[in-house]
Amino acid sequence: MPGTTAVPPVRYPPVEGLRVEGRRRDRPPAGSSPVAGYLFVAFYVALLLCIGVAPAVYAIALALSTPGGVGFGHFVQTFNFFEFAPAFEHVFEFEGIWLASQTFFVVLLALLVHTLKRRVSSAFRFIFYLPGAMAGSASAIVWLFMFTPNTSPWAFILHGLGYQVLPNTVSPGNLPMIFAIMAFFTGAGGWIVIMYGALNNIPDELIEAAQIDGSSPLQTALRIKLPLIRKWVVYMLVLSFAAGSQLFVEPQILAVATNGEVPPQWSPNQLAYYLAFQQDNFNNAAAVSVDLLVIGLLVAVLLVWRGKLFSVD
Amino acid sequence: MKSPINARLWRGRSLTARVAVSAIVAASVVGASVLGVSAASAKGKSAPLIVWIDTARVPYEKAYMAANPHANIKWVLYNGNENGTGVLQSKFALWNRTGWPSNAPDVMFDSQNYDAVQLGSAPYNDLLNLKSYVPAKVLKNFAGTSMKAGCTTPTGQVVCLRNDSAAEVLWVNQTLWNATLGSGTAIPTTWSQYLADGATLTKDFPGKGYLIGSVGDGFSIDDYFLWANECPLDQVIGKGKIEINPDSSNCTTIMNDIDQSGDLGKSLSDTSIFSLNEDDVVMAPGALWEGLDAFATGAKSTPPSTDMVAYPPLLATNGAKVTGDLGGGLWLVSKHSPNPKAAAALAQYMATSPNIQTPKVDAGLPQYVPDEASYVSSLSTVFGNPTETEATWKAAAAEVWDGWSPVPWSTDNVWASTDLAAITASSPATAASQLLPYAEALANQARLAGYTVKSPNSTVATGS
Numbered sequence: 001m002p003g004t005t006a007v008p009p010v011r012y013p014p015v016e017g018l019r020v021e022g023r024r025r026d027r028p029p030a031g032s033s034p035v036a037g038y039l040f041v042a043f044y045v046a047l048l049l050c051i052g053v054a055p056a057v058y059a060i061a062l063a064l065s066t067p068g069g070v071g072f073g074h075f076v077q078t079f080n081f082f083e084f085a086p087a088f089e090h091v092f093e094f095e096g097i098w099l100a101s102q103t104f105f106v107v108l109l110a111l112l113v114h115t116l117k118r119r120v121s122s123a124f125r126f127i128f129y130l131p132g133a134m135a136g137s138a139s140a141i142v143w144l145f146m147f148t149p150n151t152s153p154w155a156f157i158l159h160g161l162g163y164q165v166l167p168n169t170v171s172p173g174n175l176p177m178i179f180a181i182m183a184f185f186t187g188a189g190g191w192i193v194i195m196y197g198a199l200n201n202i203p204d205e206l207i208e209a210a211q212i213d214g215s216s217p218l219q220t221a222l223r224i225k226l227p228l229i230r231k232w233v234v235y236m237l238v239l240s241f242a243a244g245s246q247l248f249v250e251p252q253i254l255a256v257a258t259n260g261e262v263p264p265q266w267s268p269n270q271l272a273y274y275l276a277f278q279q280d281n282f283n284n285a286a287a288v289s290v291d292l293l294v295i296g297l298l299v300a301v302l303l304v305w306r307g308k309l310f311s312v313d
Numbered sequence: 314m315k316s317p318i319n320a321r322l323w324r325g326r327s328l329t330a331r332v333a334v335s336a337i338v339a340a341s342v343v344g345a346s347v348l349g350v351s352a353a354s355a356k357g358k359s360a361p362l363i364v365w366i367d368t369a370r371v372p373y374e375k376a377y378m379a380a381n382p383h384a385n386i387k388w389v390l391y392n393g394n395e396n397g398t399g400v401l402q403s404k405f406a407l408w409n410r411t412g413w414p415s416n417a418p419d420v421m422f423d424s425q426n427y428d429a430v431q432l433g434s435a436p437y438n439d440l441l442n443l444k445s446y447v448p449a450k451v452l453k454n455f456a457g458t459s460m461k462a463g464c465t466t467p468t469g470q471v472v473c474l475r476n477d478s479a480a481e482v483l484w485v486n487q488t489l490w491n492a493t494l495g496s497g498t499a500i501p502t503t504w505s506q507y508l509a510d511g512a513t514l515t516k517d518f519p520g521k522g523y524l525i526g527s528v529g530d531g532f533s534i535d536d537y538f539l540w541a542n543e544c545p546l547d548q549v550i551g552k553g554k555i556e557i558n559p560d561s562s563n564c565t566t567i568m569n570d571i572d573q574s575g576d577l578g579k580s581l582s583d584t585s586i587f588s589l590n591e592d593d594v595v596m597a598p599g600a601l602w603e604g605l606d607a608f609a610t611g612a613k614s615t616p617p618s619t620d621m622v623a624y625p626p627l628l629a630t631n632g633a634k635v636t637g638d639l640g641g642g643l644w645l646v647s648k649h650s651p652n653p654k655a656a657a658a659l660a661q662y663m664a665t666s667p668n669i670q671t672p673k674v675d676a677g678l679p680q681y682v683p684d685e686a687s688y689v690s691s692l693s694t695v696f697g698n699p700t701e702t703e704a705t706w707k708a709a710a711a712e713v714w715d716g717w718s719p720v721p722w723s724t725d726n727v728w729a730s731t732d733l734a735a736i737t738a739s740s741p742a743t744a745a746s747q748l749l750p751y752a753e754a755l756a757n758q759a760r761l762a763g764y765t766v767k768s769p770n771s772t773v774a775t776g777s
Binding site: 255 | 396397398399402403405406407409410436437529530531583584721723725726727729730731733734735737738739757760761762763776
């Protein structure tokens with residue numbers, strides 16, 4: 001339909017706890033055709049099927065096919081590897097440190113930044129976002145310098161902790177913390193920007209009404225703003241948990257850079273990679289991948305359900 | 314809940330613009346897959362041999378092309394599988410599932426001693442058995458047990474040719490030795506003499522930081538100290554069977570000697586041999602090539618190699634005349650090569666030709682004995698005491714203990730991830746206390762790779 005645009009009339013975005021007058025989203029805006037909508041979704045669905053669903057189905061098929069037919073043999077075999085349990089322990093320890101600190105600081109900083117004047121806050125958001133410009137591999141290299149006592153600008157801290165050479169810093173017990181620090185600085189900035197966007201979605205009237213009723217900035221932040229962005233926090237947790245449980249690039253790069261101080265099966269995803277590409281055993285690798293998929297799904301379902309992520313009002 | 318990204322990107326755009334964006338995305342997906350298909354077309358008869366080498370082997374390529382200017386060879390650079398990065402393992406695993414493409418390598422240089430046996434055995438089985446392509450008299454001429462130790466699978470296939478010897482000797486900076494311990498002091502021939510000299514240096518030159526070696530690397534303890542003392546932590550005793558015995562006196566004696574000397578963290582540096590100040594190194598056990606690498610000529614803070622003399626490897630604590638091995642390269646030939654005869658001939662040429670195996674193109678001593686004499690004599694102006702150095706090199710190349718077997722895991726990396734942090738801590742753990750954790754971690758890697766572990770130590774044997 002050339003010539004017609006699909007811009008809906010300006011209105012407040014729907015916010016939890018608020019009723020927006022007039023029609024909601026039960027009908028497409030006047031003048032647009034449902035065919036276009038299906039067409040665009042079709043592209044996404046096609047890609048999702050090709051590069052999302054099909055590989056997952058293939059992995060499940062690989063994991064279940066044993067020499068004796070269909071069975072759980074590969075799951076049992078991988079479960080019994082000595083490296084299996086520690087890999088999951090490593091990643092859960094990493095996620096515990098990372099998700100707790102990320103949730104706390106992202107929400108705190110977003111709320112703080114939201115109280116600032118627009119121009120000042122955009123400068124802060126930019127600064128917070130900067131470390132995130134270095135994705136996984138690049139940040140691993142930069143952090144490697146930071147963690148090496150002879151090159152780090154923070155050498156005095158490392159020396160204070162008793163670390164004289166890189167092997168001291170990247171000792172096995174420190175690895176979850178090290179990867180949590182890397183992940184925090186890579187991801188927090190982006191999430192602060194998203195939380196800030198969510199906070200901007202809260203209608204000014206609501207904030208003003210609270211202020212007229214005598215709500216202090218702290219009370220406004222904790223009692224009004226925080227509950228209204230709760231779904232976004234849950235959303236962040238779902239995505240971050242899935243990303244974190246698949247930790248791969250950082251330990252892999254650190255392993256190469258330290259000539260093997262990080263074992264090649266440190267995380268479950270690395271274990272799967274190792275089984276497939278260092279041992280040519282794709283069935284066992286698929287079994288570990290399916291374990292990860294199941295855990296990720298379970299946690300997502302739990303968070304979505306408990307956090308009421310998909311409820312409309 | 315609507316995603317903010319989608320809403321902002323799409324809202325307010327015309328249908329035409331949306332279709333255009335989608336078309337670009339779709340076109341790039343289709344384009345990428347078409348390119349992938351065309352690259353996998355069948356290989357013609359006149360196709361060049363494809364040879365994968367690492368950057369350090371580029372001089373080999375130049376020397377080969379100078380001698381054979383019309384050779385139809387495509388040289389491809391890759392990382393040589395360094396430090397167990399497993400490039401070949403991952404490519405081969407994929408190709409074994411998808412079919413071998415026309416641009417797969419025919420001949421490869423590999424810097425990892427243990428790779429050939431893994432890639433030549435099940436489930437890979439991807440390397441050519443060179444027994445039927447390389448004459449037996451050529452195979453017999455590789456030094457000592459090097460072919461048996463690194464290139465022969467448990468089922469008896471010969472799956473690689475050794476490039477250079479990486480046997481360990483005792484490198485001594487003669488100038489620094491004379492200035493510190495004195496020219497009258499005998500060069501150590503046993504590990505206990507060597508460790509005692511380290512203690513003397515610490516005691517007599519406080520604050521100078523003179524060194525007798527390093528423990529700051531994954532390979533230091535296991536290659537210099539354990540392998541060279543016949544410590545059985547990596548001994549394959551049959552197909553898929555390995556013996557790991559940390560209780561053997563071949564392991565415990567040398568570790569206790571290290572602890573009793575008090576040299577850890579003092580004259581045995583916790584910094585890697587390649588990162589420390591080489592001017593402080595009075596002596597160090599090291600591979601042959603380290604004489605031209607770690608102790609290179611010219612560079613600041615490295616002694617000129619004319620100061621360096623190679624002395625025979627220290628006698629093992631059990632009295633055996635053996636040494637360890639660090640690095641050295643292999644030539645592999647793919648079983649999937651459409652032209653195995655030419656590929657094997659090229660590998661043989663690279664490993665044995667005097668055009669290639671000379672100091673002009675290579676830092677290491679050839680493992681192929683007929684090339685050694687001219688190689689070593691051409692070094693007479695490079696090192697101090699050439700007579701001693703030449704004799705040492707030739708002898709050491711044949712003395713590498715063959716009980717440290719090639720296995721599909723890196724023993725260096727296992728030491729690095731299990732024990733390195735403890736041994737380099739500011740108050741280091743004892744070397745002896747690291748033997749059991751190291752053996753357990755090795756056993757776990759072995760079981761992960763499908764090996765059965767035999768050990769008199771029950772923790773190592775059962776993994777619990």
